[in-house]
Amino acid sequence: MVKLRLLRVRNALVRECMAEFLGTFILLLFGCSAAAQMKTSRETKGQFLSVNMAFSVGVMSAMYLTKGITGAHLNPAVTLSFCVLGKAQWGRLVPYCLSQLLGAYMASGLVYLVYYDAIMDFSGGVLTVYGPNETASIFATYPSEYMTLGRSFLDQVVGTGMLMLCILCLNEKRNTPAPSELIPPIVAVIVLGISMSMSANCGGAINPARDLGPRLFTLTAGWGIEVFTCYNYWFWVPLVAPPIGGVLGSLMYLFFIEWHLPDPDPPMDQSSLATISDIIKQPTTTQENGQEFKAAYF
Amino acid sequence: MVKLRLLRVRNALVRECMAEFLGTFILLLFGCSAAAQMKTSRETKGQFLSVNMAFSVGVMSAMYLTKGITGAHLNPAVTLSFCVLGKAQWGRLVPYCLSQLLGAYMASGLVYLVYYDAIMDFSGGVLTVYGPNETASIFATYPSEYMTLGRSFLDQVVGTGMLMLCILCLNEKRNTPAPSELIPPIVAVIVLGISMSMSANCGGAINPARDLGPRLFTLTAGWGIEVFTCYNYWFWVPLVAPPIGGVLGSLMYLFFIEWHLPDPDPPMDQSSLATISDIIKQPTTTQENGQEFKAAYF
Amino acid sequence: MVKLRLLRVRNALVRECMAEFLGTFILLLFGCSAAAQMKTSRETKGQFLSVNMAFSVGVMSAMYLTKGITGAHLNPAVTLSFCVLGKAQWGRLVPYCLSQLLGAYMASGLVYLVYYDAIMDFSGGVLTVYGPNETASIFATYPSEYMTLGRSFLDQVVGTGMLMLCILCLNEKRNTPAPSELIPPIVAVIVLGISMSMSANCGGAINPARDLGPRLFTLTAGWGIEVFTCYNYWFWVPLVAPPIGGVLGSLMYLFFIEWHLPDPDPPMDQSSLATISDIIKQPTTTQENGQEFKAAYF
Amino acid sequence: MVKLRLLRVRNALVRECMAEFLGTFILLLFGCSAAAQMKTSRETKGQFLSVNMAFSVGVMSAMYLTKGITGAHLNPAVTLSFCVLGKAQWGRLVPYCLSQLLGAYMASGLVYLVYYDAIMDFSGGVLTVYGPNETASIFATYPSEYMTLGRSFLDQVVGTGMLMLCILCLNEKRNTPAPSELIPPIVAVIVLGISMSMSANCGGAINPARDLGPRLFTLTAGWGIEVFTCYNYWFWVPLVAPPIGGVLGSLMYLFFIEWHLPDPDPPMDQSSLATISDIIKQPTTTQENGQEFKAAYF
Incomplete structure (x- = not known):
C-alpha cells in the first residue's frame, strides 16, 4: 500500500488546519453542488428541501472526517464560541477561520467546474446576481427583497444561536448525552432543522466561512463586484451576525442548563x-x- | 471561561422549570419558524412536510437539552400522563405546564420578530385568521372548514394517545428498549409520524402549550380576539382533548403491554x-x- | 399509580396475540390515517412520500411496542416465513394472523372515525372504489389500471421477498449485525425503501393483514362489495402472494448468505x-x- | 427447519462473489424499481428525491447483507480503491467486479419483469432512449443534453471521490469512528447526499457495475444498440471515471487526514x-x- 508517511505533517496546528480546510471543503461541496443541481435543473432534480438535506449530509461527513482532530468546527462562529467557552484555544481562532474560508473557496471553485456547462446552459452565459436566471445564489446567500437590514441581522443571530444552543448539550454526561459516535448525524439533523426554519429570510448561512468563501469565488469567477455591493453591501451581515449569535446561544445554554447541573462526580x-x-x-x-x-x- | 456559577439556581423546581421553558421554547422556535418559512415563501422554501420535520427536529433538540433534568415533557399532556402513571410528582404538574406555556409564548414572539418583514410582505400588513393571506396558522392551530366539533376533539384525543402509547415502551428494559441515548431522535420520528398522519383535520397540536402559547401571542401581537373566537371558540379543543388522549393512550399501553411484562427484577x-x-x-x-x-x- | 396488575393475563399466547393486535393496530393507524390525510387534503397536507414515511414510522413504533414479546411480526407473511425458518412455532401461525387481521380492522375503523368529516367532504358523501373521488384506497390497496393479474402477483412476491431478504440478516452475529436496540428503525427504513420502489403497480401491501383488514372494514362501513369484486376479484393477490414471496426471500437469504456463514460458536x-x-x-x-x-x- | 447446509459453499472466493452478487442485486433492485415507479407513474408516486432515497436504502440493505463477508464493496470503483489502499487483495478485483456486474444485470431484469406492464403502458410499447416517453433512464444513466464529454468525466470523478473520501474515515479508531454496527446507514446517507448534489449532470452513477449492468440489460431487452451509441458513445464515462475518482478521493483522504493520525497501536x-x-x-x-x-x- 501507499507508504508515503514521509509526507506526514508533524506540526499539530498545520494538521488541524488541514482538517478544518478539508471539512469545510466537503461541507460546501455537498451543499453548493446540491444548490447547483436544484437551480440548473429548474427544480426538476432537486428542491429547496434536497439542498437543505445535502448541506446536512455535508455536515455529517465533514464531522466524521475531522471531529477527532479539531472537534469539527467548520464554522468561524463555532470556533469563536468554543474559544469563549474555553473549549478551544484562542490561538486557534484565526488559523482555523482562514482554513475554513479557504476550504469554502476551493469547494466553490470545484462546484463551478463540475456545473460549468449546466450554469452556462441555465444562465445563457450571463453570470448575474439578480433576475430569474441569476446563479449567484448557488454559491453565497442573498436576502429576500422584503428584508430590512436589522431584521436580516437578527435572523442570522437567531439561527446561529439555535445551532450553539442545541449542540452544546450533546456530550454533557450529566444531562442526556448523545452517543459520542453519533454526534455527527445528530448535529447534521439540527442543521437541517435550522435550514428548514431559518433560511427563508436570507438563506440561512449561519457561518461566515460558508458565505464569504463562495462570495469571494463568485467575485473572481465572473459574477463581478455586484456580489458584494448588491442589496446595499449586505454581504457583511452573514460575517458579523453569526459569531454574535453563536456566543449568545452559548450563554443562553449556560444560563438555562449548564450552570445548574449537579456538581462533578466524587x-x-x-x-x-x-x-x-x-x-x-x-x-x-x-x-x-x-x-x-x-x-x-x- | 465564564465562571458565573454564582448564578446557579439551587432550587430544583426552578431549575426544572427553566429547562421545561427552554425546551418548549426551542421546540416552538423550530416549528413555528418553519411554518413561517413555508407560509411567507408561498411554499417555495418549505412545504407541509418540512414543517412537520422541523417540529420533529425541535422535539429532538429540546429532549437532548432537558431530558436529564426533567424527563423532557415539553407538553402538558405528557406531564399529566406521567403524573397519572406515577412517573412524575403531581406537584410538578402546574409549574411545568406554566413553564411550557411561557416557553411557547416567548418562542412565538421571537418567530414574529425574525419573520416580521416576511409576514408583513406576505399579508400586506393585515394580520388575519381567515382568507388566503391569513398568517395566524403560522402560530396556533385551526381546524379545517369541514370539521365538526366532536370530530376535532376525537382527532386530538387520538393523536395524543398515539404519542403516549408509542413513547412509553421506549425505555422498558423488559420489552425492546431503545438505546437510552437515542430516545430523543426516536421520539422525534414518532412525532413526525403523527404530524404526517393526524394533522389534516386540525393541525395536530397534541400539546396544549404548543397551541395556547402561540395563540396568546397572536392575541397580543395584533391578530385580535378572533384567534380565540373563530370557528365558534374552537380554541379549547387542543387544550382539553390532548390531556385526555394522553391518559387514554397511557392506559392502553398498560392494558395491552405493561401489565403483562415479567415481574421486576429480584x-x-x-x-x-x-x-x-x-x-x-x-x-x-x-x-x-x-x-x-x-x-x-x- | 394504577395498580391493576390483577388484570394481568397469565396465558402467554393471549399476551402475545394482544401484542400482535396492538402492533398491527398502530402500524395501520399511522399508515391509513396518513393516506387519509393525503387523499382528503388533495395532496396539500401530504404526498405519496409522506404516506410511505408514516407507514415506516408505524413499523418502528409497532416494533418497539412488541418486539420483546412476540418478535414483532405484524404481518402474516413474516409469521409464516419465521415458522418455515424455525424461528417461530407453527402453533403461533393462526392466532398471530388473526390478531394482526383484527388489529388492522380496528385501526381502519378508528381512521374512519377520525377522518369521517374529511372523507365525507372529499367524496361528497359517496363512498366509491373508482373515480377521482374514490376513497377506498385510503384503506386497502388496489392495482393500477394497466396491471395484468400475473404481473401484480409477481409484484407482491418480489416486494415481500425483498422484505424478508433484507431483515433476516439484521441480527446475525456472524455477519454484520445491526444494533439490536435499533432494529426497529432499520426495518422501518427498509419498509420505506420498498414503499418507494414497489408500490406503483398495486400499492405495495406486502402484508395480507394490512390489506384484508382494511378491506373488510370498508365492506362493512359502506363502500360495498365492490371492494372485493373490483378489478376482477383482485383482492386475493395481496393475500396469497406475500406469504409466497416471504418464504422465497427467506430461502434466497439462506442460499446466498446464511448457509455459508461460519459454524455456530463452540x-x-x-x-x-x-x-x-x-x-x-x-x-x-x-x-x-x-x-x-x-x-x-x- | 431447512437443513440444507450440504449446499454450503466451501470456497471462500465463491462465497464472497455470491455475497457481492446479492448485494449489488439488492442495491439495483431498490434503486431501479424506484426509478421505474417515478417514471411510469409520471412522478405521481415518486420523485427524483424518492429515487435517491431508494438507492440509499438499497446501499444500507446491501451492506448489512454483505459487510461481514466481503466488506460490502458493491461497486468496482470501491473494490479498486480498496485494492490500491491494501484493504482488499488484488486477486479479488476481477471476480468481485464481475459478480457486481452480474448482480446489477439480474436486478435490472427483475425490475423489467415487475414493471413490464407499467413500462409498456407508459411508453406505448416503444422502448426508446430519447424523447418524453423514453424509459432507458430507468435503468442506466444518461447525460444531460448540455454536457460536454470532459465535464461529464469530471462529474463522475468528483462524485466517486466524494464517496471514498467520506467513507474511509468511518472506521478509523484514531479519529471519530462511526459505530461499526451503524456504518451501513451512515454510508447510505452519504450516498444520498451525493445523489442530491452530483446527479443533475449525468445521473450520478459513480459505480461502473450500477451503470453497465442495466445498460447491457436494456441492450438485450429491446432498447437496441442506441443505449451504447447515444450521446456519441458516452457509455464509457461511468465505466472509466469512477475508478479514477475513487482512487483520487482515497489519496486525498490519505493526504489530508490519515497520514497525520497517530502511529498504530503498540x-x-x-x-x-x-x-x-x-x-x-x-x-x-x-x-x-x-x-x-x-x-x-x-
Whole structure:
C-alpha cells in the first residue's frame, strides 16, 4: 500500500488546519453542488428541501472526517464560541477561520467546474446576481427583497444561536448525552432543522466561512463586484451576525442548563479490588474521570 | 471561561422549570419558524412536510437539552400522563405546564420578530385568521372548514394517545428498549409520524402549550380576539382533548403491554463475587437478569 | 399509580396475540390515517412520500411496542416465513394472523372515525372504489389500471421477498449485525425503501393483514362489495402472494448468505477464570468468539 | 427447519462473489424499481428525491447483507480503491467486479419483469432512449443534453471521490469512528447526499457495475444498440471515471487526514494479568491505547 508517511505533517496546528480546510471543503461541496443541481435543473432534480438535506449530509461527513482532530468546527462562529467557552484555544481562532474560508473557496471553485456547462446552459452565459436566471445564489446567500437590514441581522443571530444552543448539550454526561459516535448525524439533523426554519429570510448561512468563501469565488469567477455591493453591501451581515449569535446561544445554554447541573462526580472508592477493576473497566473509569475533569472545568 | 456559577439556581423546581421553558421554547422556535418559512415563501422554501420535520427536529433538540433534568415533557399532556402513571410528582404538574406555556409564548414572539418583514410582505400588513393571506396558522392551530366539533376533539384525543402509547415502551428494559441515548431522535420520528398522519383535520397540536402559547401571542401581537373566537371558540379543543388522549393512550399501553411484562427484577444474588460484580457489571447484570426472566416467562 | 396488575393475563399466547393486535393496530393507524390525510387534503397536507414515511414510522413504533414479546411480526407473511425458518412455532401461525387481521380492522375503523368529516367532504358523501373521488384506497390497496393479474402477483412476491431478504440478516452475529436496540428503525427504513420502489403497480401491501383488514372494514362501513369484486376479484393477490414471496426471500437469504456463514460458536472454554468471566463478560466473549471464527474462516 | 447446509459453499472466493452478487442485486433492485415507479407513474408516486432515497436504502440493505463477508464493496470503483489502499487483495478485483456486474444485470431484469406492464403502458410499447416517453433512464444513466464529454468525466470523478473520501474515515479508531454496527446507514446517507448534489449532470452513477449492468440489460431487452451509441458513445464515462475518482478521493483522504493520525497501536502490555485482560477486554484495550496516543499526540 501507499507508504508515503514521509509526507506526514508533524506540526499539530498545520494538521488541524488541514482538517478544518478539508471539512469545510466537503461541507460546501455537498451543499453548493446540491444548490447547483436544484437551480440548473429548474427544480426538476432537486428542491429547496434536497439542498437543505445535502448541506446536512455535508455536515455529517465533514464531522466524521475531522471531529477527532479539531472537534469539527467548520464554522468561524463555532470556533469563536468554543474559544469563549474555553473549549478551544484562542490561538486557534484565526488559523482555523482562514482554513475554513479557504476550504469554502476551493469547494466553490470545484462546484463551478463540475456545473460549468449546466450554469452556462441555465444562465445563457450571463453570470448575474439578480433576475430569474441569476446563479449567484448557488454559491453565497442573498436576502429576500422584503428584508430590512436589522431584521436580516437578527435572523442570522437567531439561527446561529439555535445551532450553539442545541449542540452544546450533546456530550454533557450529566444531562442526556448523545452517543459520542453519533454526534455527527445528530448535529447534521439540527442543521437541517435550522435550514428548514431559518433560511427563508436570507438563506440561512449561519457561518461566515460558508458565505464569504463562495462570495469571494463568485467575485473572481465572473459574477463581478455586484456580489458584494448588491442589496446595499449586505454581504457583511452573514460575517458579523453569526459569531454574535453563536456566543449568545452559548450563554443562553449556560444560563438555562449548564450552570445548574449537579456538581462533578466524587472520586471513585479505592477498594482492595482496584487493580482488577482498573484493568477491566479502564474505559469506564477513564470516562468517569473525564467527566470529573470536565465537570471541574466549568 | 465564564465562571458565573454564582448564578446557579439551587432550587430544583426552578431549575426544572427553566429547562421545561427552554425546551418548549426551542421546540416552538423550530416549528413555528418553519411554518413561517413555508407560509411567507408561498411554499417555495418549505412545504407541509418540512414543517412537520422541523417540529420533529425541535422535539429532538429540546429532549437532548432537558431530558436529564426533567424527563423532557415539553407538553402538558405528557406531564399529566406521567403524573397519572406515577412517573412524575403531581406537584410538578402546574409549574411545568406554566413553564411550557411561557416557553411557547416567548418562542412565538421571537418567530414574529425574525419573520416580521416576511409576514408583513406576505399579508400586506393585515394580520388575519381567515382568507388566503391569513398568517395566524403560522402560530396556533385551526381546524379545517369541514370539521365538526366532536370530530376535532376525537382527532386530538387520538393523536395524543398515539404519542403516549408509542413513547412509553421506549425505555422498558423488559420489552425492546431503545438505546437510552437515542430516545430523543426516536421520539422525534414518532412525532413526525403523527404530524404526517393526524394533522389534516386540525393541525395536530397534541400539546396544549404548543397551541395556547402561540395563540396568546397572536392575541397580543395584533391578530385580535378572533384567534380565540373563530370557528365558534374552537380554541379549547387542543387544550382539553390532548390531556385526555394522553391518559387514554397511557392506559392502553398498560392494558395491552405493561401489565403483562415479567415481574421486576429480584435483588441480585449475593454470591461471594458480589462485590466484584457490583463494581464491574451492575447494569449488565441487571439486564441479563431481565433477559433470563423474560426467557423463563414465556 | 394504577395498580391493576390483577388484570394481568397469565396465558402467554393471549399476551402475545394482544401484542400482535396492538402492533398491527398502530402500524395501520399511522399508515391509513396518513393516506387519509393525503387523499382528503388533495395532496396539500401530504404526498405519496409522506404516506410511505408514516407507514415506516408505524413499523418502528409497532416494533418497539412488541418486539420483546412476540418478535414483532405484524404481518402474516413474516409469521409464516419465521415458522418455515424455525424461528417461530407453527402453533403461533393462526392466532398471530388473526390478531394482526383484527388489529388492522380496528385501526381502519378508528381512521374512519377520525377522518369521517374529511372523507365525507372529499367524496361528497359517496363512498366509491373508482373515480377521482374514490376513497377506498385510503384503506386497502388496489392495482393500477394497466396491471395484468400475473404481473401484480409477481409484484407482491418480489416486494415481500425483498422484505424478508433484507431483515433476516439484521441480527446475525456472524455477519454484520445491526444494533439490536435499533432494529426497529432499520426495518422501518427498509419498509420505506420498498414503499418507494414497489408500490406503483398495486400499492405495495406486502402484508395480507394490512390489506384484508382494511378491506373488510370498508365492506362493512359502506363502500360495498365492490371492494372485493373490483378489478376482477383482485383482492386475493395481496393475500396469497406475500406469504409466497416471504418464504422465497427467506430461502434466497439462506442460499446466498446464511448457509455459508461460519459454524455456530463452540461452547466457551472452561478455564479456571470461567466463573468471573461468566459473570463479567458473557455477551462480549461470545462476540469475540464469533469474530475469531470469522477471521479464521476467511 | 431447512437443513440444507450440504449446499454450503466451501470456497471462500465463491462465497464472497455470491455475497457481492446479492448485494449489488439488492442495491439495483431498490434503486431501479424506484426509478421505474417515478417514471411510469409520471412522478405521481415518486420523485427524483424518492429515487435517491431508494438507492440509499438499497446501499444500507446491501451492506448489512454483505459487510461481514466481503466488506460490502458493491461497486468496482470501491473494490479498486480498496485494492490500491491494501484493504482488499488484488486477486479479488476481477471476480468481485464481475459478480457486481452480474448482480446489477439480474436486478435490472427483475425490475423489467415487475414493471413490464407499467413500462409498456407508459411508453406505448416503444422502448426508446430519447424523447418524453423514453424509459432507458430507468435503468442506466444518461447525460444531460448540455454536457460536454470532459465535464461529464469530471462529474463522475468528483462524485466517486466524494464517496471514498467520506467513507474511509468511518472506521478509523484514531479519529471519530462511526459505530461499526451503524456504518451501513451512515454510508447510505452519504450516498444520498451525493445523489442530491452530483446527479443533475449525468445521473450520478459513480459505480461502473450500477451503470453497465442495466445498460447491457436494456441492450438485450429491446432498447437496441442506441443505449451504447447515444450521446456519441458516452457509455464509457461511468465505466472509466469512477475508478479514477475513487482512487483520487482515497489519496486525498490519505493526504489530508490519515497520514497525520497517530502511529498504530503498540503491542499490548504483557502484565501478569494478561490472561484475564485478554479474555475480557481485548477490543476495548486496543481502543484505549489509541485514545491515549491521540491524547498524547495533540
